[in-house]
Amino acid sequence: MGKLLVVGSVALDTVQTPFGQAEEVLGGSATYFSTAASYFTSVDLIAVVGEDFPDKHVAFLKSRGIDLTGLERRPGKTFRWKGEYTYQMNEAHTLDTKLNVFETFHPKIPEPYRAPSLLFLGNIDPELQLDVLSQVKRPALVACDTMNFWIERKREALWKVLEQVDVLIVNDAEARALAGHSSLVQVGKTILARGPRHLIVKRGEYGVLMFNHKQTFGAPAFPLEQAQDPTGAGDTFAGGFVGYLAATGNVSEAAFRQAVIFGSVMASFTVEAFSLDRLRVLDYKEIEARFREFKRLTHFEDLTGA
Amino acid sequence: MGKLLVVGSVALDTVQTPFGQAEEVLGGSATYFSTAASYFTSVDLIAVVGEDFPDKHVAFLKSRGIDLTGLERRPGKTFRWKGEYTYQMNEAHTLDTKLNVFETFHPKIPEPYRAPSLLFLGNIDPELQLDVLSQVKRPALVACDTMNFWIERKREALWKVLEQVDVLIVNDAEARALAGHSSLVQVGKTILARGPRHLIVKRGEYGVLMFNHKQTFGAPAFPLEQAQDPTGAGDTFAGGFVGYLAATGNVSEAAFRQAVIFGSVMASFTVEAFSLDRLRVLDYKEIEARFREFKRLTHFEDLTGA
Numbered sequence: 001m002g003k004l005l006v007v008g009s010v011a012l013d014t015v016q017t018p019f020g021q022a023e024e025v026l027g028g029s030a031t032y033f034s035t036a037a038s039y040f041t042s043v044d045l046i047a048v049v050g051e052d053f054p055d056k057h058v059a060f061l062k063s064r065g066i067d068l069t070g071l072e073r074r075p076g077k078t079f080r081w082k083g084e085y086t087y088q089m090n091e092a093h094t095l096d097t098k099l100n101v102f103e104t105f106h107p108k109i110p111e112p113y114r115a116p117s118l119l120f121l122g123n124i125d126p127e128l129q130l131d132v133l134s135q136v137k138r139p140a141l142v143a144c145d146t147m148n149f150w151i152e153r154k155r156e157a158l159w160k161v162l163e164q165v166d167v168l169i170v171n172d173a174e175a176r177a178l179a180g181h182s183s184l185v186q187v188g189k190t191i192l193a194r195g196p197r198h199l200i201v202k203r204g205e206y207g208v209l210m211f212n213h214k215q216t217f218g219a220p221a222f223p224l225e226q227a228q229d230p231t232g233a234g235d236t237f238a239g240g241f242v243g244y245l246a247a248t249g250n251v252s253e254a255a256f257r258q259a260v261i262f263g264s265v266m267a268s269f270t271v272e273a274f275s276l277d278r279l280r281v282l283d284y285k286e287i288e289a290r291f292r293e294f295k296r297l298t299h300f301e302d303l304t305g306a
Numbered sequence: 307m308g309k310l311l312v313v314g315s316v317a318l319d320t321v322q323t324p325f326g327q328a329e330e331v332l333g334g335s336a337t338y339f340s341t342a343a344s345y346f347t348s349v350d351l352i353a354v355v356g357e358d359f360p361d362k363h364v365a366f367l368k369s370r371g372i373d374l375t376g377l378e379r380r381p382g383k384t385f386r387w388k389g390e391y392t393y394q395m396n397e398a399h400t401l402d403t404k405l406n407v408f409e410t411f412h413p414k415i416p417e418p419y420r421a422p423s424l425l426f427l428g429n430i431d432p433e434l435q436l437d438v439l440s441q442v443k444r445p446a447l448v449a450c451d452t453m454n455f456w457i458e459r460k461r462e463a464l465w466k467v468l469e470q471v472d473v474l475i476v477n478d479a480e481a482r483a484l485a486g487h488s489s490l491v492q493v494g495k496t497i498l499a500r501g502p503r504h505l506i507v508k509r510g511e512y513g514v515l516m517f518n519h520k521q522t523f524g525a526p527a528f529p530l531e532q533a534q535d536p537t538g539a540g541d542t543f544a545g546g547f548v549g550y551l552a553a554t555g556n557v558s559e560a561a562f563r564q565a566v567i568f569g570s571v572m573a574s575f576t577v578e579a580f581s582l583d584r585l586r587v588l589d590y591k592e593i594e595a596r597f598r599e600f601k602r603l604t605h606f607e608d609l610t611g612a
Contacts (some may be wrong), residue, residue, distance in 0.1 A: 220524030291609055300525075301560050
């Protein structure tokens with residue numbers, strides 16, 4: 001389908017979970033997204049880092065074939081996030097956020113990147129998401145993420161974004177907060193009525209639901225022997241999902257469903273290690289093998305007869 | 307496969323949810339289980355009620371074809387449970403429990419019921435579960451439930467029960483407490499190593515995972531327009547699951563997976579209304595239709611090629 005453009009954050013994370021810790025490791029929504037998507041398609045990354053951003057991380061992203069023309073390096077420090085997880089690994093507890101250069105991030109899309117086939121708007125201020133949309137020629141598919149912070153503070157701008165978006169990818173708490181319903185079926189109807197043709201609700205270790213006007217698709221998360229660190233799982237899911245759609249160039253219901261499974265596969269690898277450590281050593285055969293395990297995990301025989 | 311024997315509680319519930327309330331309505335684990343199973347097979351119910359148990363409830367259970375020879379009526383009052391749910395409908399908050407005649411319940415299996423093909427041991431003291439097992443000729447399939455109260459207080463007796471059980475059906479918190487792991491994959495290995503050949507982990511609105519020594523099966527819950535009252539959903543799941551196995555007489559992996567879906571279908575109906583009100587008016591065509599909707603909900607195309 002052509003090139004995938006992603007706008008979001010690149011960060012240095014410090015994370016503690018019951019199974020270990022990591023300090024000042026590579027993180028950020030656009031990082032996880034791009035790396036996951038890079039297994040399926042070519043990716044142009046728009047983000048900002050500070051002067052302190054280690055060259056080795058730049059080298060890693062380049063090694064994944066990600067185009068870093070749009071990665072600005074600005075005076076100041078890189079975005080830092082510090083968080084921890086208890087045994088209830090489904091929810092991060094933020095200990096500290098230092099936006100640093102990300103605070104004044106104002107994405108400028110370089111001229112050669114203004115006609116992407118697919119666009120992913122990572123979790124940034126909806127007004128910046130609108131600005132990005134105004135800079136690009138309408139892509140075949142636009143997906144976006146957001147968070148409760150923007151749902152509470154920039155609701156109107158966010159709805160304007162959603163009018164121009166094909167797929168909204170959020171977690172269940174965000175979806176409920178945005179729609180003001182507890183039933184996800186009602187959440188789906190409310191959100192789809194205002195713009196996106198598809199709503200994907202991420203439920204962490206419980207899996208994913210995808211709603212469109214005609215169908216609902218549900219999949220469990222892949223059951224893991226040991227989840228080490230859930231950081232970035234949602235962004236990785238989005239990267240696998242959009243990346244697969246870019247690779248196939250197919251936006252049928254069947255392709256969307258497979259894309260959800262590829263997103264879930266990629267997310268399941270991410271949580272097996274801290275930072276992007278599992279994705280660093282992943283190969284495509286492992287991705288395909290886990291996709292097939294997903295099929296075995298979820299398959300059951302239909303009823304026979306009419 | 308023949309007759310299904312169930313031992314558990316029959317209760318009068320008072321329930322409040324964000325969507326309404328119900329006072330002194332029919333409840334109890336064996337009630338939900340038997341009613342759900344009655345759509346698939348014939349059921350013999352072993353339970354106890356007090357003198358105040360309304361005749362209309364007896365009439366309802368009879369109307370479902372449930373054999374009530376083993377339903378003791380004792381001097382005293384029927385078991386009462388009072389609970390409420392917030393918008394997080396996945397967890398009940400118990401406000402009051404009055405065991406009443408259930409406190410001294412000591413199941414005696416009437417002679418004609420001592421050779422069931424399938425046995426479901428509802429959530430009662432594991433020592434009573436052992437006693438029931440000692441009263442019956444070994445059935446082709448034994449399933450059981452338990453709760454944190456017994457996991458904490460009667461762990462050794464519970465493990466003895468599990469050595470004689472084919473399928474343990476519990477929620478995720480119970481499974482984790484029993485095994486002492488947070489990873490459900492590790493939970494599965496730990497529990498299967500000590501007895502049951504199958505572990506079913508119920509996750510409420512998030513669905514179900516089923517583990518055995520060879521395979522894992524996962525299914526989401528059916529997404530509902532409006533869940534009214536989750537009370538009894540877990541017992542209904544178990545009733546649909548075991549009831550379907552009884553009906554087919556098939557204990558293959560394929561049948562177990564379909565049984566999980568039938569259990570999920572039945573549970574999804576139960577939560578659509580208070581008490582057993584949805585099950586009262588349910589017919590088998592609706593059950594089959596929702597099974598097929600489940601297939602559409604979860605189906606995706608496998609990868610082509612090797």
